[in-house]
Amino acid sequence: MSTEPRLRKRFLVITLAAALVIVAAGGGIYWVLVSGFFGDSAKADAPKKPAPPVGGVKPGSDLWLQDFAAAKEKAAREQKDILLSFEGSDWCIWCQRMEQEIFNTPEFRDKAPTRFVLVKIDFPRDEPAKTRVHDAAANERLQQQFGIGGFPAVVLTDSQGDVFGGFNGFFEGGAGLFVAGMEKLCEVRVERDKVLAEVDKQEGAAKLAAAKQAMQFLMQRNLVPTLKRQAPVWLELAQRLDPDNRDGYLEQFFEFDWFYRFQQATPAQLPAVLNEVVDWRKRHGEFKDKERAAFLWMELAKGKTELEDYQGAFMCLDEGLKLQPKDPRTRQQLQNGPLALGLGTGTAFAVSAAGHFLTNAHVAGGPGKVFLQLPGQKQLTPAQVVAEKLDLDLALLKIAAPKGASIKGGSIRPLPIAGDHVPRRGEEVAAWGYPLGTTFGHGLKLTKGVISALPEPGTRNMLLLDLRINPGNSGSPLCDAKGNVIGIVTARSQFLGAPDSYGMAVPGKEVLGFLAGINIESAVKPGAEPLTWDEIDRRVSAAVAMVIKARPAPKKGM
Secondary structure: OOOHHHHHHHHHHHHHOOEEEEEEEOOEEEEEEEOOOOOOOOOOOOOOOOOOOOOOOOOOOOOEEOOHHHHHHHHHHHOOEEEEEEEOOOOOHHHHHHHHHHHOOHHHHHHHHHHEEEEEEEOOOOHHHHOOOOOHHHHHHHHHHOOOOOOOEEEEEOOOOOEEEEEEOOOOOHHHHHHHHHHHHHHHHHHHHHHHHHHHHOOHHHHHHHHHHHHHHHHHOOOHHHHHHHHHHHHHHHHHHOOOOOOOHHHHHHHHHHHHHHHHOOOOOHHHHHHHHHHHHHHHOOOOOHHHHHHHHHHHHHHHHHOOOHHHHHHHHHHHHHOOOOOHHHHHHHHHOOOOOOOEEEEEEEOOOOOEEEEEHHHHOOOOEEEEEOOOOOOOEEEEEEEEEOOOOEEEEEEOOOOOOOOOOOOOOOOOEOOOOOOOOOOEEEEEEOOOOOOOOOOOEEEEEEEEEOOOHHHOOOEEEEOOOOOOOOOOEEEOOOOOEEEEEEEEOOOOOOOOOOEEEEEHHHHHHHHHHOOOOOOOOOOOOOOOHHHHHHHHHOOEEEEEEEOOOOOOOO
């Protein structure tokens, strides 16, 4: 099996979140962050005792610059790399400790300037400190550019501004180990430049092969900014030397160039960017690498979700699953379906011949769009929340059934609700639903167990169930041995991280009271005779749908 899909998986993870690697330097081992994206500070709590007052080096001194553009010019002129320190000098205690214990030490002041152009990007809060910041707006742009989420943070770039390493949070170990570690990271940049120079030396097909090797090296070292810069260059090379994708170079470099532009596309640009993949397939045929094709289908699904084309997103997921990718991350995302797309899932069941479905308020309520995936249907059916009862966590949905899925005609049969049922401890019951969405297949799941306890204040007056309940089961009908709904699954217990939990269900009497209060009558009379669970399963399966909830979410990059 080729290693390329695994490399691509690791690379794609890095583009979304910073990765931790261990670097040995000066006999010590410490954690550093590499790539161009940084998360929250590694040290959120304050030290036990206040740090000493900050003195010595100030932004704008002869040791530190504040202008990144000027720093790049100086770095190119002096053949150095750049070290940027992101900090809040007058309020961040950990930044003050970095200043005192590392940046202000003679060891740092003597060694660091010989290898780096030093730049302070400060975010003070008090007016006296703000006056020392040359361009606060420029600092904010750099914070966004490098994805800095917490202070202190150190970013290493080359003279062009491409990130090749860094450190997030307070560094423990002293100035000597810090400088040695930063110099160790510079070796990655030196090796990178050699690899890129080797590509430049080659001609023809050998140049493409060298570019492929260089790309794999950049992925292994998590050098995302360099990849972003080189991707369109190498794509143009592949378009000239492998225009028909005979050797697979064209699709490889197309993927990486496209992925970067997809990540940066605005909502207005997104439709055109997504269509590029469709156009590519029309011109060149299917991708030779099925792992690559499956990954692109997953990314197309994400893009269509952002455009609120949820039906199109589900179709993309299906296409990706058909390729049966071996890459575990791609395969898992495709299987997770709605969850991987940031959509909520739950369960609902038909309660009237007029297109009413019952579910939980926490599943369907609140802002956003609601859809049902009806039994036997692939398309999504829009639904409206027409009534809610928050104290019972109940919501009633209304749909206009699509062609071929008539409720009045009987293809979707409402379930009988037994409001007068008297539950018993130990009584055998079953629930039907969509636990964890599509993670374990698209089909309906049945879980059997018994009533463990009757309603009481400790269970919020719900039935306590000894059966397996997972996220996605919310809204599942709970049926007795006669095929009647005697409750609606609403929650599960969670106690001190216990691996197993009880299910909890609103009793059927409360469900019927909710429906009667909004003038909805149960369409089917409760059965009086016991049935086999196989008979009950066939009847219930025709009435249970998956709920898809698309809640408003931040756009890409936010």
